[in-house]
Amino acid sequence: MSRIRSATARRIYDSRGKETIEVRLETVEGVVGAVGAPSGASTGAHEVQALPKGGVAEALATFAERVAPALVGRATEDQSGWDATLHEVDGTPEFSRIGGNTATAASVALARTHAAATGQELWSVLRRPGVDGQTFPAIVGNCMNGGRHAIGGPEIQEFHAFSPAPRPADSVRAALAVHQRVGALLQKRLPGYALGRGDEGGWVAPLGNLEALEVLVDACTTVSAELHVPVYPGLDLAASEFFRDGRYRYRERSVDAEGQIAFLAELVDRFGLKFLEDPFQEEDYDSFAALTAAVGSKTLVVGDDLYTTSSARFEAGLARKTSNAILIKVNQVGTLTDTFRTVDLARRHGVGTVTSHRSGDLPDGWLAHVAVASGAAGLKCGLLGGERVAKLNELLRLGAATGA
Ligand code: PGA
Ligand code: ZN
Numbered sequence: 001m002s003r004i005r006s007a008t009a010r011r012i013y014d015s016r017g018k019e020t021i022e023v024r025l026e027t028v029e030g031v032v033g034a035v036g037a038p039s040g041a042s043t044g045a046h047e048v049q050a051l052p053k054g055g056v057a058e059a060l061a062t063f064a065e066r067v068a069p070a071l072v073g074r075a076t077e078d079q080s081g082w083d084a085t086l087h088e089v090d091g092t093p094e095f096s097r098i099g100g101n102t103a104t105a106a107s108v109a110l111a112r113t114h115a116a117a118t119g120q121e122l123w124s125v126l127r128r129p130g131v132d133g134q135t136f137p138a139i140v141g142n143c144m145n146g147g148r149h150a151i152g153g154p155e156i157q158e159f160h161a162f163s164p165a166p167r168p169a170d171s172v173r174a175a176l177a178v179h180q181r182v183g184a185l186l187q188k189r190l191p192g193y194a195l196g197r198g199d200e201g202g203w204v205a206p207l208g209n210l211e212a213l214e215v216l217v218d219a220c221t222t223v224s225a226e227l228h229v230p231v232y233p234g235l236d237l238a239a240s241e242f243f244r245d246g247r248y249r250y251r252e253r254s255v256d257a258e259g260q261i262a263f264l265a266e267l268v269d270r271f272g273l274k275f276l277e278d279p280f281q282e283e284d285y286d287s288f289a290a291l292t293a294a295v296g297s298k299t300l301v302v303g304d305d306l307y308t309t310s311s312a313r314f315e316a317g318l319a320r321k322t323s324n325a326i327l328i329k330v331n332q333v334g335t336l337t338d339t340f341r342t343v344d345l346a347r348r349h350g351v352g353t354v355t356s357h358r359s360g361d362l363p364d365g366w367l368a369h370v371a372v373a374s375g376a377a378g379l380k381c382g383l384l385g386g387e388r389v390a391k392l393n394e395l396l397r398l399g400a401a402t403g404a
Helices: 055-071 079-089 100-120 122-126 168-189 209-227 255-272 285-295 310-319 336-348 364-374 386-401
Strands: 004-013 019-027 032-036 137-147 158-162 234-235 245-247 275-277 300-303 325-328 352-356 377-384
Touching: 004 055, 004 100, 019 055, 019 100, 032 100, 032 234, 032 364, 055 079, 055 100, 079 100, 100 122, 100 336, 122 336, 122 364, 122 386, 137 168, 137 209, 137 386, 158 168, 158 275, 158 336, 158 377, 168 310, 209 234, 209 255, 245 255, 255 285, 285 300, 285 310, 300 352, 336 352, 336 364, 352 364, 364 377, 377 386
Parallel strands: 137 377, 234 275, 275 300, 300 325, 325 352, 352 377
Antiparallel strands: 004 019, 019 032, 137 158, 158 234
């Protein structure tokens, strides 16, 4: 058994150039594990608070004064005790004193340190009951950005390539090929325009939602035919971001919840969508349930801002058959223990989990381990930029280790 000798925190920057926290742990034997916390932009209302009111400076001071003294001396194998201590030291339901980012970095850093101290892969330390580490998540890769992640793009926040090929080598290759193909199609369609890229590495172009979706569908069709690898279109609407006064406000029109259900059910049929995240605002369990009943046999219907990885919010959804999948983001709840409580609940009820990055992220691959350890249906991440590719490359490594 190994124990933590020192716990320190420092200020680092994420892929948006925003300040965040890295926690570094060292065992008495000198084994080191360090992890930085990612941050969202279209955060759900029910997520824990990323930083205390005084920002990173206050988070660092609190870590040194109150968090580190409570953690030093603990056994590396006691993840649940460690995470419980983070809650105790904080003392609020939303981590508003120590900050959810501090909790996330400290929680994942312990798992990483324990894995290193015991010579195990991180996924193996985190493995859920019944997971063999031989099956790999589909890639949900961001190809085009809109909403809060891009200026001048469509209202829909993310347009994804969804590749459920069983081997990471195939799914990663197919998703990347769709991203490249989308770029080429956009250049053809908008000659003379400067194309940009959004926070998650997807293309940004001055197109409407349907035009952007047509480009994505075209790219998916071509790539799956060329590579003989399945890859389908998917969307994260992040619909809370364009919901005001009871209506979903698109540039050219607005619809109520019923209109939104009809619009999305039509998109699923017309374009063969296989992944549909946050199609409604974050409190509307009923519309989620209606859409899942209508199209849940054809596509994943995924709750992100709806559940914010909270087991309590997810339980409320289970009772109402709200969705057939849930997005999992560790820093929405702040610890691995809280995260896996929700993952285990989903697994018991046959609801798929999709392990997700944040729009502000770091060049680190631990997320791929969380996905494999969860037996996740998908790994949602960007496709371009070092902080995105790090997760893909780590999944490739895990796949290669099993011959997949
Ligand atoms: P965020 O967005 O990381 O900016 O919250 C990602 C998402 O909505 O899935
Ligand atoms: Zn989302």
